[in-house]
Amino acid sequence: MANLVEVRDLKVEAKTDTGRTVEIIRGVSFDIADGEIVALIGESGSGKTTIALTMMGHTRPGCKIVGGSVRLGSSDMAATSQKGLSKLRGTEVAYVPQSAAAAFNPAQRVMDQVIEVVRIHGLMSDAEAKSRAVELFRALALPNAETIGNRYPHQVSGGQLQRLSAAMALIGNPRLVIFDEPTTALDVTTQIEVLRAFKSVMKAGNLAGVYVSHDLAVVAQIADRIVVLKGGEIQEIGTTDQILNHPKHPYTQELLAAFKPRIHASAADRDAVTGKKPLLEAKGIVAGYGPIQPNGMPLALALKSVDISLEEGRNLGIIGESGCGKSTLARAIAGILPPVSGHVIFDGRELAPNARERQREELRKMQIVFQFADTALNPSKSISDILERPLAFYYGMDRRAREARVNQLLDMVQLPRNMKFRRPAELSGGQKQRINLARALAANPKVILCDEITSALDTVVAAAIIDLLKELQRELKLSYIFISHDLSVVQAICDEIAVMYAGEKVEQMPPSAIGNANAHPYSKLLFSSVPKLDTGWLDGLERDPELVRVFAQR
Numbered sequence: 001m002a003n004l005v006e007v008r009d010l011k012v013e014a015k016t017d018t019g020r021t022v023e024i025i026r027g028v029s030f031d032i033a034d035g036e037i038v039a040l041i042g043e044s045g046s047g048k049t050t051i052a053l054t055m056m057g058h059t060r061p062g063c064k065i066v067g068g069s070v071r072l073g074s075s076d077m078a079a080t081s082q083k084g085l086s087k088l089r090g091t092e093v094a095y096v097p098q099s100a101a102a103a104f105n106p107a108q109r110v111m112d113q114v115i116e117v118v119r120i121h122g123l124m125s126d127a128e129a130k131s132r133a134v135e136l137f138r139a140l141a142l143p144n145a146e147t148i149g150n151r152y153p154h155q156v157s158g159g160q161l162q163r164l165s166a167a168m169a170l171i172g173n174p175r176l177v178i179f180d181e182p183t184t185a186l187d188v189t190t191q192i193e194v195l196r197a198f199k200s201v202m203k204a205g206n207l208a209g210v211y212v213s214h215d216l217a218v219v220a221q222i223a224d225r226i227v228v229l230k231g232g233e234i235q236e237i238g239t240t241d242q243i244l245n246h247p248k249h250p251y252t253q254e255l256l257a258a259f260k261p262r263i264h265a266s267a268a269d270r271d272a273v274t275g276k277k278p279l280l281e282a283k284g285i286v287a288g289y290g291p292i293q294p295n296g297m298p299l300a301l302a303l304k305s306v307d308i309s310l311e312e313g314r315n316l317g318i319i320g321e322s323g324c325g326k327s328t329l330a331r332a333i334a335g336i337l338p339p340v341s342g343h344v345i346f347d348g349r350e351l352a353p354n355a356r357e358r359q360r361e362e363l364r365k366m367q368i369v370f371q372f373a374d375t376a377l378n379p380s381k382s383i384s385d386i387l388e389r390p391l392a393f394y395y396g397m398d399r400r401a402r403e404a405r406v407n408q409l410l411d412m413v414q415l416p417r418n419m420k421f422r423r424p425a426e427l428s429g430g431q432k433q434r435i436n437l438a439r440a441l442a443a444n445p446k447v448i449l450c451d452e453i454t455s456a457l458d459t460v461v462a463a464a465i466i467d468l469l470k471e472l473q474r475e476l477k478l479s480y481i482f483i484s485h486d487l488s489v490v491q492a493i494c495d496e497i498a499v500m501y502a503g504e505k506v507e508q509m510p511p512s513a514i515g516n517a518n519a520h521p522y523s524k525l526l527f528s529s530v531p532k533l534d535t536g537w538l539d540g541l542e543r544d545p546e547l548v549r550v551f552a553q554r
Contacts, residue, residue: 004073004175004208005032005055011067012050012059012232024063025050025232032176037202037209039223039240041216041255043458044429046229048212052178054078055210056093057085072176090117094169098181100161103168104153111149114168123172136167139204140197158322159190163197170201177202178210183218187321187485188529195221195531195538214458216259217531220244221538228252240535258463259488259533278309278345279479280333280366280447285342287332298340302328304503305342308481310447313473315480317490320500321526326483327371329500330449333481334368347446364394367440371452373432377424383435384420390442409438412475414468430461434468441472451483466492487514487530499523 012025025047032038040048053059054070057077070077072093077085089095094117097103104113114136115129124132130149137145140163153161162182169177179198183191199222202209213219219226219240226243228236228251236249247253285306290299303325310316318326331337333344335355344351346366352358370376377386387409388402397405407417413434424432433453440448450469454462470493472478484490490497491511499507499520507520514527528543 002034003031004034004036005210006071007031007051007054007068008071009068010051010054010065010070010078012047012054012063013066014060014063023066023232025054027068028229028232028234029068030227030234030237032208032210034175035206035208036224037211037222039211039213039219039226040229041213041219041226042229042235043214043255043460045231047232048214048229049180050232051229052180052210052212055176055178056089056095087121090169090172090174091121091123092174093176093178094172094174096162096166096169096177096179096182098184100158100165100182101153103165104161106153108152109149110151110153110156110164114149114164114171117168117172121172129171132171133167136170136201137164139201140164140167141193141200142167142197157190159186159194162186162194166198166201170205170207174207176208176210178212180212181214184213184215188487188531189321189525191218191531192529192538192541192543198222199538215531216244216255216459217533217537220533220535221531228255244533244535255460256533258460276311277348279312279347280310280481281343281345282306282308282329282333283343283345285329285332285339285344287328287337287339287342289337292340296340302503303332303339306500306503306505308498308505308508310479310481312446312479313477314496315473315482315494317482317484317494317497318500319484319487319490319497319526321485324500325503326485326500327451330368330451330481330483334366334449336368360394364443365446366449367443367445367447368449368451369433369436369440369453371455373429373436373456374424376436377432379424381423382420383422383424383427386424386435387420387439387442390439394443405442409442412441412472413438428461429457430464433457433461433465437465437468437472441476444476445478447479447481449481449483452485454489455484455486462489463492469493487527499526 008029010025010028011023013021014024015021028051040051042048054065055072055077057080059065065078068078075088111130111133114133118124118129133149134145137148142148142160142163148156183194186194195218211219211223223240225239227234228249230251235251243252247256285303287303288298288301292298306329308316318329320326328337332339335351335353335358338353351362355363384406387406391397391402391405406420410417410419415431415434454465457465466489469480482490482494494511497509497511498505499522501522507523525543531537
């Protein structure tokens with residue numbers, strides 16, 4: 001089989017904020033055959049996206065290709081002029097981004113944006129382009145294929161928008177399609193439909209693809225071969241089956257080990273502690289967004305009388321797809337979004353609905369760690385300033401005491417003490433999340449609400465954060481409420497799992513009950529949608545079409 005892409009001894013350099021030049025891609029070489037899908041996997045900073053972008057002749061600001069070649073057909077993308085690249089992009093190679101929402105103009109109808117590349121290159125008439133777009137919409141299993149193009153981007157769901165971005169990439173009949181983490185932002189039930197659509201279209205057109213991801217289970221469903229990367233270098237290349245079942249390199253083995261869920265050990269002895277007085281209870285929580293209507297309810301109702309309870313030293317996982325109310329529940333409990341009705345009882349006392357009205361000691365005992373550490377940490381402050389603030393607020397510590405405690409906090413989250421002099425932008429995603437956690441620990445809380453704190457992290461880093469949370473729990477006798485759409489994460493740390501759907505808690509169970517035949521229909525759909533480390537899983541997956549239809553409509 002002829003090679004469509006040949007990457008040879010690729011080297012990419014980047015310039016740091018201090019003006020120092022560093023080599024971020026170090027002599028990478030691999031091929032992609034016609035009709036073959038090759039996955040690039042590895043942790044954050046491994047060079048996956050940087051390498052994928054070079055196949056379009058593109059590098060991020062501050063980066064440049066300094067060596068090697070990237071041949072796509074007869075063109076060396078590393079040596080082609082910008083004018084030449086413009087002719088190739090959209091016709092020879094196309095790109096599907098991680099965030100489809102960022103790829104669409106909210107002021108233009110979807111159809112006009114999907115066919116724009118055809119207009120730019122003069123490939124066909126508008127009528128032909130629109131007909132071709134509708135064909136792609138059908139092939140990508142989009143609903144109302146004939147009319148969905150008349151909508152604006154905000155009028156379609158996230159999963160639909162991701163498939164529309166694929167249609168935008170495919171309409172110019174490219175030979176190579178680059179998928180850059182295209183399902184990372186989607187919940188598992190939506191991810192399945194999007195993956196199926198991508199795979200079907202790629203195979204039907206015998207298209208070659210590059211699939212960038214840190215999720216091995218997703219890659220297993222779509223890739224023919226896998227390139228494992230770390231630190232800008234290839235660690236291992238092999239067929240998907242060989243990489244998943246017979247990995248040779250220790251780093252590949254580490255990636256696989258990090259992916260496999262480890263059931264929380266204390267779940268086994270849950271019966272021994274049942275009957276304890278709850279440390280935290282939320283009863284009949286109703287909450288939402290927008291102005292209060294004449295019926296006393298918010299314009300957008302997000303929670304409909306939700307009850308949960310948490311015992312001391314134990315962990316409750318709350319899972320469900322995007323928009324089910326998980327994060328709203330965490331914010332209502334924390335008092336960030338005061339509930340319209342219901343009660344939050346903590347440590348034997350009912351808390352005021354609004355955090356502003358709660359006593360300082362009540363605030364101290366219950367902390368929240370947010371999903372995106374980037375936006376949770378003040379970029380203009382040093383790590384020391386960030387960690388010292390709660391120490392001054394809750395304990396009134398003097399400067400010397402604060403400095404000593406900051407060192408202890410950095411030790412607790414397993415970061416070097418000299419990191420306190422840096423600012424957030426100088427830290428990796430995993431390091432920032434550890435600082436986010438250290439700030440919560442500074443208050444010496446009893447409960448930490450963890451809101452999707454590993455969803456933006458790669459598999460290896462996420463596993464390390466989970467291990468850290470377990471260790472801190474043992475040492476500090478903490479309790480966690482763990483909000484996530486990732487079942488493997490909550491299985492790894494939680495004693496009980498509450499399943500939410502459309503603002504309601506539909507079921508609660510121990511991790512060992514997952515897959516139970518008597519589970520709620522939505523729980524069955526959710527759990528069956530979690531990809532497995534099995535190349536035949538997606539093709540063999542059979543979900544009740546009536547369940548899919550019913551829950552997609554709600």
